[in-house]
Structures are given as C-alpha cells and as structure tokens.
Amino acid sequence: MKLISRYTMMLLALVVLLTTVAPVASAAGTTGNSGSKKLVLGTSADFAPYEFHKVIDGKDQIVGFDISIAKEIAADLGAELVIEDMGFDGLLPALQSGRVDMVISGMTPTDDRRQSIDFSDTYYKSKQVIMIRNADKDKYPTMADLENEKIGVQKGSIQETIGQGIPGAKLTALDKISDIVLQLQTNRVNAAIVEDTVAAGYLDDVIGLAPAIPDEEQAEAAIGIRKGNTELLNAVNGTLERLKSENKIDQLVTEASQLMADKVKKDQNIFQVFWEYKSFYATGVGYTLLLSALGVIFGVIIGLIICLLRLHDVSILRWIGTAYVEVIRGTPMLVQLMIIYYGLALTFGITFSPLQAGIITLSINSGAYLAEIFRAGIQGVDRGQLEAARSLGMGRGAAMRFIVLPQAFKAVLPAIGNEFVTIIKESSIISVIGMVDIMYQASVVKNITYQGMNPFLIAAAIYFVLTFILSKLLGRLERKLSASDRR
Ligand code: ARG
Numbered sequence: 001m002k003l004i005s006r007y008t009m010m011l012l013a014l015v016v017l018l019t020t021v022a023p024v025a026s027a028a029g030t031t032g033n034s035g036s037k038k039l040v041l042g043t044s045a046d047f048a049p050y051e052f053h054k055v056i057d058g059k060d061q062i063v064g065f066d067i068s069i070a071k072e073i074a075a076d077l078g079a080e081l082v083i084e085d086m087g088f089d090g091l092l093p094a095l096q097s098g099r100v101d102m103v104i105s106g107m108t109p110t111d112d113r114r115q116s117i118d119f120s121d122t123y124y125k126s127k128q129v130i131m132i133r134n135a136d137k138d139k140y141p142t143m144a145d146l147e148n149e150k151i152g153v154q155k156g157s158i159q160e161t162i163g164q165g166i167p168g169a170k171l172t173a174l175d176k177i178s179d180i181v182l183q184l185q186t187n188r189v190n191a192a193i194v195e196d197t198v199a200a201g202y203l204d205d206v207i208g209l210a211p212a213i214p215d216e217e218q219a220e221a222a223i224g225i226r227k228g229n230t231e232l233l234n235a236v237n238g239t240l241e242r243l244k245s246e247n248k249i250d251q252l253v254t255e256a257s258q259l260m261a262d263k264v265k266k267d268q269n270i271f272q273v274f275w276e277y278k279s280f281y282a283t284g285v286g287y288t289l290l291l292s293a294l295g296v297i298f299g300v301i302i303g304l305i306i307c308l309l310r311l312h313d314v315s316i317l318r319w320i321g322t323a324y325v326e327v328i329r330g331t332p333m334l335v336q337l338m339i340i341y342y343g344l345a346l347t348f349g350i351t352f353s354p355l356q357a358g359i360i361t362l363s364i365n366s367g368a369y370l371a372e373i374f375r376a377g378i379q380g381v382d383r384g385q386l387e388a389a390r391s392l393g394m395g396r397g398a399a400m401r402f403i404v405l406p407q408a409f410k411a412v413l414p415a416i417g418n419e420f421v422t423i424i425k426e427s428s429i430i431s432v433i434g435m436v437d438i439m440y441q442a443s444v445v446k447n448i449t450y451q452g453m454n455p456f457l458i459a460a461a462i463y464f465v466l467t468f469i470l471s472k473l474l475g476r477l478e479r480k481l482s483a484s485d486r487r
Contacts, residue, residue, distance in 0.1 A: 039079040041070045042100030042224075044088035046176040046447060048201045049256035050106040050221070053085075053448050060280055060444065063259055065252040066104040069123065069223075072248075073102075073239045086434045087175035089156025092116060095226055097345040102232065103224035106195070108158050113224070120223040120236045123249055126195040128162060128217045131202060133184060140191060152180035152189035158219060159193040178447040186452075195219050197253075201260045270454040277445045277455075281462060284441035288466070291355070291437060292424045295362030299423065302363055303370025310375050321371070328368035334429055337361045341433045358430035358437075366423050373415045377408035410481045417474035421467045428463070438462055 043066060045051045051064035062083050074081035084100050091103045095117055106126075109119035132140060140146060148168035153159040155173040163171045172189050174180050181202055183189045223240075225233045243249050268276065309321030328336070341357040344350040352360065381404045389399035431440035442459035446452060 037079045038082055039070075039074045039077060039102070040082045040084060040100045041067075042084050042086060042091050042094045042103045043067070043070075043105045044091060044176070045083075045085045046088075046178050047106050047198055048260040049197065049253065051104070052260065053444055054259060055276070055448070058279055060277075060283075063256065065124075065249070065256040066106060066221075068252040068256065069240075069243065069249070070102075070104050072243060073223075073236055076239045076242075077235055084434065087156075088154050089175070091224070092156075093342060093346060095224055097342075097351060098226070098349070099345065099351055101226070101229075102236065105224075106198075106221045107224055108219050109222040109224075110158060116227070118225045118227050118229070118233055120225065120233060121240055122220040122222045123240050123244070124197075124221040124253070126197045126219050126221070128159065128193060128219060129196040129199045131181075131184065131192045131194055131199050132190065133187075136190065146191055149191055150189040152183045152192040154180065154194075159195075162217070163193055176443075176447060178450065182446075182450065182452055185450075200257070268449065268451070268454070270457055273445065273449060273451065273454045274458050277441075277448075280441040280445055281438065281458060283436060284438035284459075285462060285466070287355070287435060288424065288427055288437040288439075291358050291362065291427045291430060291435065292420075294359045295366055295423050295427065296420055298359065298363035299366030299370055299419075302367025303374055306367060306371035307374035307378070310371065311378065325368045325371055328365060329372075333361060333365050333426060334432070336365060337429060337433065340364075354430065354433045354435040357433060358427065358435045361430065362423060362427060365426070366419060369419050369422075370416070373412050373419060374408070376415070377412035378404060380411055381407045413474065413478050413481065417471060417478075420474070421470055424467050424470065425463060 043051045043062070045053055045062045045064070047064070047066075049064050050066045051062060053060055054063050055061070056063070062085060067083070070083075071081055084094070086094060088105060091100075091105055091107070092113065094100045095103050103117075106124070107113070107119075109122065113119070130140065130146065140149075146166050146169060148170075149166075150170045150172065151163050151166065152172045152174065153163045154177055155175055160171065160173050163169055163173075172180070172183060174183070177194065177198065180189070180192045180194075184192050223236050225236060243252075274281070306321045306324050309317045310325070312318050312321070337357065340361050341352060341354070344352070385403050385407065386396075386399050389403045390396065394403070427437060428439035431437050431443070434440070438459050442455045445455035445458075449455065
C-alpha cells in the first residue's frame with residue numbers, strides 16, 4: 001500500500017502542477033496588445049476578396065483587403081500581426097473572450113452585434129446578391145421566387161437573417177462560404193445569399209454559378225473591437241481615416257480582387273493536389289503528431305492516477321476514480337472540447353490556445369480509457385502471484401513493481417496500442433477549433449480547390465500510414481516482450 005500511496009501523491013502533485021502551469025503559460029502569450037506588441041486578428045478566411053487562403057510560393061497564406069488593412073493597423077501600432085482563422089460565427093465569442101484583439105471579416109455592424117462589441121467606422125460597402133447554378137439562370141427572377149426554396153447562407157451572418165425572412169425558405173447555415181458553394185454545386189441547395197463582391201469570385205464557368213436578383217440592400221463592413229477597448233478603437237479609426245484620405249482602400253480592394261481572380265485550379269487529380277499542397281499536409285502531420293504524442297503522454301499519466309484511485313483502499317478515492325471514468329467515457333469528446341476551449345474562456349477567463357485545448361481534451365479523454373485498460377491488466381494478474389511474492393519476503397511495493405506490473409503491462413499492451421491508434425484518429429476532432437492538424441489542412445485544401453473528394457482521400461491515406469506504422473511498431477514491441485515467455 002505504501003507504494004501506491006507514494007505514487008498517488010507524486011502523480012497528484014504532477015497533475016496539480018500541470019493544471020496550474022498550463023493557464024499561466026497561456027496567459028504569458030496573451031493577446032493583450034499593450035506591452036507584448038502583438039495584435040491578434042480574428043477572421044473567417046473564406047471571403048474572397050476580403051480574406052481568403054492562397055498558395056503563394058508554395059506556402060498557404062491568408063490574403064485579401066481586410067488583411068491588408070489589418071497590416072496597416074498593426075504597422076501604425078508598431079505591433080506584430082497574428083492572424084487567427086475561424087468560423088464566422090466563432091468571431092464574436094473569440095473577441096469577447098479576449099482570444100483575439102479585433103475582428104476584420106467583412107463584418108456588418110448590426111445593432112444586434114453592437115450589443116456585445118464595438119465597431120470602427122465603416123470601410124467598405126457591398127450589396128446582397130443571390131447565387132444560383134448556371135443551369136437555373138432564369139428560374140428566380142425575383143426574391144419572391146425563393147419562397148419555400150432551399151437556400152445556403154453563412155452561419156451567424158446577416159445573410160442568415162435575410163434568409164430567415166423569406167417565407168418557407170429551408171436554410172442551410174454553414175461555417176464557410178466555400179461549403180455553401182459546394183452545396184450549391186451539388187444540388188443540396190438551389191440558391192445562396194452572399195455579397196456581390198464575394199459572389200464575383202465564383203461567377204465563372206469553372207464553378208458554374210450565376211448571379212440573380214441583385215438586392216438593393218446594403219451591407220457595410222466595419223472592424224470589431226472588444227467593448228471598452230477605446231485605445232485600440234481610436235487607433236483603428238485613425239488608420240482607417242488615413243487609408244481613406246490616401247484613397248488606399250480602393251487600391252487594396254483592386255489588388256485583392258486580382259489575387260482572387262486566379263484562385264481556382266480546376267481538374268487536378270489526386271496526385272497533383274497532393275503535390276501542390278504537400279506543404280499544407282506536412283504542417284498538418286506535424287501538429288497531429290505533436291497533439292497525439294502529448295495526448296498519449298499525459299493520457300498515460302492521468303490513466304495511471306485514475307487507475308490507482310480506482311484500486312485504492314480508501315472508498316472515497318475509489319469513488320472519485322470511478323466517477324471520472326464514467327463521466328469522461330459517457331460524454332462526447334467534441335462536447336468536452338467545446339467546454340475546455342469556449343466554456344472555460346467565456347466563464348472563467350481561462351484562455352487556452354487551440355493546441356493547448358486539444359492536448360488537454362485528448363489527455364483527459366484518453367486518460368479515462370487508459371485507466372480502465374491498466375486496471376484490467378492489474379486485476380488480470382492472478383492474486384497468487386502477489387501472494388507468492390509476498391511469502392518470499394518481498395514488500396508489497398516490490399511485488400507490485402517486479403511481479404505484477406510487468407505481467408499486467410504485457411497483457412494489456414495490445415489494448416494500449418489500440419488506444420494510441422484511436423488518439424491519432426480522434427485528434428482530428430480538434431480541427432474544429434482551428435487546430436492546424438491533418439484534418440484542418442484537408443478542409444483548407446478543399447476550400448481552395450473546390451474539390452470535395454481528393455483532399456480528404458489524401459488525409460485518409462496519411463492517417464492510415466501513421467496508424468499503420470504505429471501498430472507495426474507496437475506489434476514489434478509485443479513480440480519482443482513475448483519472446484521472454486518462450487525461453
Ligand atoms: N457582411 C456579412 C455579415 O456581417 C457577412 C460577412 C461574412 N464574412 C466572412 N469573412 N465570411 O454578416
């Protein structure tokens with residue numbers, strides 16, 4: 001028992017250390033623009049020519065006139081610009097929780113939004129337009145023809161509100177404009193509401209879309225700033241004023257539109273897609289491996305602690321261990337991720353980066369499964385082994401360490417291997433909060449190429465290679481360990 005409680009204490013201390021250190025570490029890299037000289041921009045880079053992904057010199061970059069404006073603001077502040085790309089409806093919470101300092105995303109300063117954030121002066125105006133497939137060119141001459149129709153809109157945008165006002169319309173609200181375009185191309189929706197500046201990028205034969213019913217309704221764009229951050233608000237307005245007086249904004253729009261014009265590469269086969277975007281996938285592999293490796297390490301630590309708790313003599317500790325396993329195992333990892341990433345930030349101000357939130361979620365989650373595996377292993381070793389060791393004069397600790405645990409470990413190695421493989425695959429869930437892993441990069445490639453299949457087939461192949469290598473390595477370890485049995 002002494003051994004168990006000593007380890008329990010050590011591991012508990014480690015956990016306490018980790019949980020206190022992690023938020024501090026993230027606080028050190030905060031987004032506060034005073035002092036650290038970093039200006040964090042939140043944007044939804046699916047909105048060419050405002051902001052979009054483009055491969056320049058083989059590297060994925062976020063460009064567009066919103067981004068150029070952000071760079072001007074950062075330059076005026078003498079700060080370094082950091083861009084956080086996320087779903088459009090995640091921008092307001094990100095700004096409020098302090099994850100980003102400002103939002104430039106073609107965002108219209110509506111009264112609703114003004115309740116929760118402040119806006120700069122407006123810097124651009126556009127109009128609403130309905131996009132339809134070329135084949136349907138003459139089908140929807142007026143807004144009234146859209147009644148009862150299937151319409152795609154961006155989640156959280158003013159277009160969603162407009163769509164909700166159309167009687168009987170069946171709305172599909174999605175994160176990214178490119179997803180809506182895919183829906184339109186694949187006949188899942190028959191119209192999409194977007195802004196004319198953005199629609200311009202899709203209106204060609206490659207995509208096969210046509211504009212219809214230009215609406216007179218205006219959509220202005222302004223920069224979102226956290227309420228009360230007047231210092232930044234004034235600086236932003238100052239920069240906008242300078243740009244307007246230099247006629248620079250029109251120039252930036254023209255430049256961005258030119259960049260946008262050659263953004264689509266059609267008809268690439270899977271090998272061409274892979275070759276052109278290999279650097280994207282390479283980055284993704286790096287993050288997936290980092291995420292999984294740390295998830296495994298901390299997962300094992302947590303698993304050991306929980307396993308020790310579950311086997312403890314003190315019933316309250318046993319109860320805590322059981323509760324942990326049941327709760328974590330009984331709730332989806334996606335929900336856990338949302339709580340750790342958004343919940344903690346909005347409720348307690350504990351702001352984790354996507355990488356940190358990912359590691360924490362994966363560790364907590366796999367810890368529960370690993371704890372059960374460890375417990376099964378230890379309990380699977382015949383009691384007689386322990387008793388024999390004790391009767392030979394071994395202490396309980398030594399008996400555990402030299403007799404029980406090695407046998408337990410060998411017995412559950414295949415199950416542990418399964419769990420590691422699962423962690424690599426499940427880490428793809430973390431991509432929803434903008435963690436740049438393989439899955440995330442596959443979506444980026446999909447958004448750039450408008451291909452729905454190849455980017456994900458490539459991702460599948462990469463995941464398969466990773467997990468296959470891992471299970472080969474584990475198989476080898478297993479054989480090595482069982483070799484000693486046959487001696
Ligand atoms: N102007 C619209 C709005 O504020 C749409 C903006 C969408 N922006 C984007 N980056 N996707 O709701």
